[in-house]
Amino acid sequence: MDSAGPLSGELNNSFNDLMDTEGNESGQAQNTDTGAALSGWKDLPMELLLRIMSIVADDRMVIVASGVCTGWREALGWGVTKLSLLCDAALVYLTSQCKNFECLNLCGCVRAASDRALQAIAFNCGQLQSLNLGWCDSITDKGVTSLASGCPELRALDLCGCVLITDESVVALANGCPHLRSLGLYYCQNITDRAMYSLAANSRMRSNNGHGWDAVKSDNKDGLASLNISQCTALTPPAVQAVCDSFPALHTCPERHSLIISGCLSLTSVHCACALHPHRAGGRAILSNQHAY
């Protein structure tokens, strides 16, 4: 694989050596001598690796580096937002080479995070558990519904500022991602009550189908534990209350502020059960007028 890029001098030579000896994806059956020589590179602190990559790397270099070892691959997935991926084609290729991404941070990567890239992620990265798409405002329901069907292990998804998505995305996530714990919909102003009722209905459906969700939910190990619907101004209190009632880990009270509805002045009547059942707040009685909005 060609590792061309704006590198120069010693770093360039070292990287070329590294790629010559370990450019393929398998990472197995390495020559013992070169393996020892590379160990220093592999042991680079991840922050330093990302710092170097953010300064010198172009799309191709990021892709090549992702093939070096599992540690680098995970670091690039976590820190790709700090890199200047130029286009979605690079991200599509990256996911085709790194199919075991569990965490991917694309917050603000507007040019890389397209619907096409999300479809590639869905196709390639079935183990993905955490994805940040904050402010990737070109993505639509097409990309998110692909994710929902291709990434059933998703635990955390941040779609804040993805202004084009609609209820269709949330309905698909509610149906396709039973382990979803954290969902960020800040400023997704096309979201309506239909999305909220879909989340609530799926919670109830899983409970009723005897999949053990009652037991799971009682331990707060599954189901939504964080939902940000700030600035989703089309939502009404009954729909949001239904979500709050369906997921015991969602709270509006200040101590456990996990259902975030700030900016939605119409939702001030929504509250968690703490005011009515103080034991849920660990024995601390919380008055409803103390809820944070």
Ligand SMILES: [Zn+2]
């Ligand atoms: Zn509460």
